[in-house]
Amino acid sequence: MPRPALRPASLPRRAPYVDRVPPEARTTRRRLRACHQCDWLMALPPLGSGEQALCPRCGHAEVRRHRHPAQRSLALALAALVALGLALSFPFLGFSARGVGHRIELTQTASELIVRHEPLVALAVLLTILVLPALYLAGVIWLQVGLLRARPLPASRLLARGLAHVEPWMMADVFLVGALVSLIKIAGLADIELGAAFWAFGAFVLLLLATSQSVDRDWLWFALAGEPPAPDGSRTGRPAAPQGLAGCPTCGLVGRLDAAGHGQCRRCREPLHARQPHSLQRTWALLAAAAILYVPANVYPIMTTTSLGHASPSTIIGGVVQLIEMGSWPVAAVILVASVIVPMGKLMALAWLCLVAPRDRRDRSLTRTRMYRLTEFIGRWSMVDIFVVAILVALIRAGNLMAVAPGPAALAFGGVVILTMLAAMTFDPRLIWDDPAGRLAPADEDAPA
Numbered sequence: 007m008p009r010p011a012l013r014p015a016s017l018p019r020r021a022p023y024v025d026r027v028p029p030e031a032r033t034t035r036r037r038l039r040a041c042h043q044c045d046w047l048m049a050l051p052p053l054g055s056g057e058q059a060l061c062p063r064c065g066h067a068e069v070r071r072h073r074h075p076a077q078r079s080l081a082l083a084l085a086a087l088v089a090l091g092l093a094l095s096f097p098f099l100g101f102s103a104r105g106v107g108h109r110i111e112l113t114q115t116a117s118e119l120i121v122r123h124e125p126l127v128a129l130a131v132l133l134t135i136l137v138l139p140a141l142y143l144a145g146v147i148w149l150q151v152g153l154l155r156a157r158p159l160p161a162s163r164l165l166a167r168g169l170a171h172v173e174p175w176m177m178a179d180v181f182l183v184g185a186l187v188s189l190i191k192i193a194g195l196a197d198i199e200l201g202a203a204f205w206a207f208g209a210f211v212l213l214l215l216a217t218s219q220s221v222d223r224d225w226l227w228f229a230l231a232g233e234p235p236a237p238d239g240s241r242t243g244r245p246a247a248p249q250g251l252a253g254c255p256t257c258g259l260v261g262r263l264d265a266a267g268h269g270q271c272r273r274c275r276e277p278l279h280a281r282q283p284h285s286l287q288r289t290w291a292l293l294a295a296a297a298i299l300y301v302p303a304n305v306y307p308i309m310t311t312t313s314l315g316h317a318s319p320s321t322i323i324g325g326v327v328q329l330i331e332m333g334s335w336p337v338a339a340v341i342l343v344a345s346v347i348v349p350m351g352k353l354m355a356l357a358w359l360c361l362v363a364p365r366d367r368r369d370r371s372l373t374r375t376r377m378y379r380l381t382e383f384i385g386r387w388s389m390v391d392i393f394v395v396a397i398l399v400a401l402i403r404a405g406n407l408m409a410v411a412p413g414p415a416a417l418a419f420g421g422v423v424i425l426t427m428l429a430a431m432t433f434d435p436r437l438i439w440d441d442p443a444g445r446l447a448p449a450d451e452d453a454p455a
C-alpha cells in the first residue's frame with residue numbers, strides 16, 4: 007500500500023487565501039473584464055500594491071489593489087465598529103439657552119422624529135447612518151476573518167454580494183456635515199456643547215470611509231471562489247455585448263449571455279444583462295416621480311421653529327435666505343448647492359442623458375460618462391438638509407422657549423433624494439456608448455483574427 011506523500015514541514019497545512027500573492031500571480035490565464043460604464047472588453051494587467059487598472063476607453067477604475075487587503079479591511083472595520091459603539095454610548099450634542107438645556111444621544115435624532123410623527127424620515131436616518139454601516143462593517147469582518155483562516159465562513163458569497171448593494175446607501179459622512187451645518191445655524195441662539203460621541207462619530211465616519219475604500223472586490227472574489235476562464239472566443243479591445251458577453255456588476259467576471267441578452271454570473275450568481283432591462287423607461291419613471299415630489303418639497307415648510315410661542319415655518323429656500331441674513335454665507339452656499347442645485351441639476355442631467363443616449367453622436371460619450379459619474383457621486387449629499395432637520399428637532403427642545411418641529415417637506419425632499427439616487431442606479435451608462443443605428447455598440451475597428 008503506497009504511503010501518502012508527506013507535506014514539507016515548512017508549508018502550513020492551510021495557507022491563507024489572502025496573502026502577499028495577488029490573483030495575477032496565481033493564474034496564468036488572462037483575466038478579462040468588461041467595463042461597467044462603457045462595456046469595453048479588456049485584460050487586467052498585473053497590478054502592484056497601490057496600483058489600479060483603468061478602462062482604456064472611458065477611464066473607469068476597474069480594480070484597485072491594496073497591500074494586505076484582508077488584514078487592512080479587517081483592522082479598519084473593527085476600529086470603525088468600536089468608534090460606532092463609543093458614539094452610541096455617550097452624549098452626542100448638548101444645548102442650553104437662558105438656563106434651559108439638555109443633551110441628546112445620536113439615536114435620538116431618529117427617535118424624536120418618530121415622536122413627531124415622521125416615521126419614514128426617522129427610518130431613513132436610522133438606516134443610512136447607523137444600521138446599514140453597522141451591517142456593512144460586520145459583513146466585512148465576517149468575510150475577512152474567513153479568508154484569513156483560509157476557510158470562508160458560511161454565507162460568505164451571499165454577504166460579498168450584499169455588501170456591494172449596501173455601500174451606496176451609507177451616509178454617515180453626509181450626516182456629519184449635517185451636524186456641522188446645524189451647529190452653525192444655531193450658534194447665535196444657544197450655547198452648544200460637543201459631546202464625546204460627536205468626536206467618536208467623526209472618527210467612525212473616517213474609518214468607515216477608509217474601510218469601504220480598502221475592500222478590494224477583485225481580490226475578495228478571487229479568494230472566495232477562484233476565477234473560471236473567460237468564455238471561448240472572447241476578444242479584447244472591443245465592446246462585450248455584440249460578442250454575447252457581459253461583465254458581472256458585482257464580482258467583475260465576464261460571462262456568456264443567452265440569445266435574449268441575459269444570463270447569470272457563474273461566480274456570484276448575480277443576474278447578467280447585455281443592457282439593464284428597460285433602463286430608460288425605469289429611469290424616466292423614477293425621474294417623473296422625483297420631479298412631482300420636488301414641488302411639495304419646496305412649497306411646504308421643511309421645519310417649523312417655535313420661539314416664545316411664536317411659530318415660524320421655513321421652506322428650503324427660506325432656510326437659505328435666513329442663513330444669508332444671519333451672515334453665514336458659507337453654510338448658506340452648502341445648503342443651496344446640496345438642497346436646490348444638486349437635486350435640480352441631477353434631475354435635468356439624467357433626463358438629458360436619457361434623451362440623448364439612444365440617438366446622438368458617439369464622439370461626446372466620454373463627456374457624458376463623466377457627467378453621469380458626477381450625478382452618481384453627488385446625489386447622496388442632498389440628504390444634508392434632512393439630517394439638519396433630524397438634528398435640530400432632537401436638539402432644540404426647550405419647552406415654550408424654543409422648539410423645532412419637522413415639516414411635511416422633509417418627507418417629500420427625502421423622497422426626491424432617494425428617487426434620484428435610484429434613477430441614477432437604474433440608468434445603464436453603457437447605453438451612452440452604443441451606436442444609435444443598432445441597439446448595441448459594434449466593434450470600433452475589426453482587428454484581423
Ligand SMILES: [Zn+2]
Pocket residue numbers: 041042043044045046061062063064065066
Ligand atoms: Zn470603460
Ligand SMILES: [Zn+2]
Pocket residue numbers: 254255256257258259271272273274275276
Ligand atoms: Zn459575479
